[in-house]
Amino acid sequence: MLASRPAVHPVESPPEATENPRRVRMKDVQGMGGTPGGLALRVCQFVLALGALCVMSTTNDFASATAFRYLVAATGLQSLWSLALAFLDIYCLLVKRSLRNSQVLCLFAIGDGIIYTLALAAACASAGITVLLGNDLNSCGMNHCARFESATAMAFMSWFAISPSFLLNFWSLATK
Amino acid sequence: MLASRPAVHPVESPPEATENPRRVRMKDVQGMGGTPGGLALRVCQFVLALGALCVMSTTNDFASATAFRYLVAATGLQSLWSLALAFLDIYCLLVKRSLRNSQVLCLFAIGDGIIYTLALAAACASAGITVLLGNDLNSCGMNHCARFESATAMAFMSWFAISPSFLLNFWSLATK
Numbered sequence: 635m636l637a638s639r640p641a642v643h644p645v646e647s648p649p650e651a652t653e654n655p656r657r658v659r660m661k662d663v664q665g666m667g668g669t670p671g672g673l674a675l676r677v678c679q680f681v682l683a684l685g686a687l688c689v690m691s692t693t694n695d696f697a698s699a700t701a702f703r704y705l706v707a708a709t710g711l712q713s714l715w716s717l718a719l720a721f722l723d724i725y726c727l728l729v730k731r732s733l734r735n736s737q738v739l740c741l742f743a744i745g746d747g748i749i750y751t752l753a754l755a756a757a758c759a760s761a762g763i764t765v766l767l768g769n770d771l772n773s774c775g776m777n778h779c780a781r782f783e784s785a786t787a788m789a790f791m792s793w794f795a796i797s798p799s800f801l802l803n804f805w806s807l808a809t810k
Numbered sequence: 811m812l813a814s815r816p817a818v819h820p821v822e823s824p825p826e827a828t829e830n831p832r833r834v835r836m837k838d839v840q841g842m843g844g845t846p847g848g849l850a851l852r853v854c855q856f857v858l859a860l861g862a863l864c865v866m867s868t869t870n871d872f873a874s875a876t877a878f879r880y881l882v883a884a885t886g887l888q889s890l891w892s893l894a895l896a897f898l899d900i901y902c903l904l905v906k907r908s909l910r911n912s913q914v915l916c917l918f919a920i921g922d923g924i925i926y927t928l929a930l931a932a933a934c935a936s937a938g939i940t941v942l943l944g945n946d947l948n949s950c951g952m953n954h955c956a957r958f959e960s961a962t963a964m965a966f967m968s969w970f971a972i973s974p975s976f977l978l979n980f981w982s983l984a985t986k
Contacts, residue, residue, distance in 0.1 A: 754927065754931060754934070762877035763939060766877065808981045
């Protein structure tokens with residue numbers, strides 16, 4: 635009688651097929667958009683870029699060198715970009731949402747890449763001329779070498795602050 | 811009687827758990843290491859960096875500006891790096907293997923990132939001085955402006971050729 639009794643084995647339901655197995659989400663790394671670290675980086679970028687812009691603008695002869703004019707334009711653009719993204723980060727933190735939309739991430743990665751390249755180019759061009767004036771020609775007497783150097787240093791620090799944002803955005807775009 | 815007969819339902823075996831669902835491999839994109847496109851990029855980088863190095867070295871006053879000395883050093887380093895990776899690509903193509911080792915990819919991505927930054931910095935610093943000499947000071951009469959401009963242009967093209975290598979290596983490192 636035991637043999638004829640149907641044995642009931644509990645069968646586990648098969649795991650639900652995920653819609654897209656490649657869509658593995660990266661954890662929120664501090665420094666990415668929508669995190670407190672990301673906001674801190676954006677604020678650093680903004681402050682340093684604005685500092686470089688102000689220091690360079692206060693010299694009355696910056697307009698005589700193309701590289702210095704370009705530094706003013708590039709740091710101006712960078713400060714606007716960083717300020718806009720800082721406001722976006724504040725919004726994300728307030729509504730407790732993280733930036734996970736693919737199109738938005740792609741836009742930010744491309745924008746950060748462009749600003750990263752422009753900032754490095756401006757800082758290096760200014761550094762080339764500053765070093766030429768200060769070390770190679772020794773003509774700091776009739777030029778504002780200290781201010782040029784300060785502005786260049788701030789532009790380099792600002793570029794340094796934008797690097798993690800760019801690399802993290804690019805990384806999270808690649809792992810989407 | 812029908813109700814007491816045990817009903818046999820075929821149960822599909824659950825899909826086998828993959829060992830590591832995150833390990834999704836990217837297809838070989840032309841331009842990555844170990845592909846013909848990657849080899850072509852490396853050869854371009856090498857030729858352009860070597861061209862910039864030779865043109866700049868043939869001017870007898872390049873050593874008077876720090877930025878030009880830096881351009882010579884950076885393009886020299888870049889040509890060595892590109893040549894080494896070009897040989898590695900040739901080896902990979904001959905034995906028909908692709909570079910998929912995580913550590914090696916990480917090394918190449920970091921190396922490409924460093925060379926990318928150095929090449930852009932050298933090209934921009936030289937461009938700053940070249941534009942200063944040619945446009946702002948109009949002192950091309952006593953300088954080798956044409957050679958400086960050629961070397962700078964080649965350095966920029968070489969940087970442009972290293973960009974896809976860097977971005978593709980970084981992308982494939984992120985998607986490992």
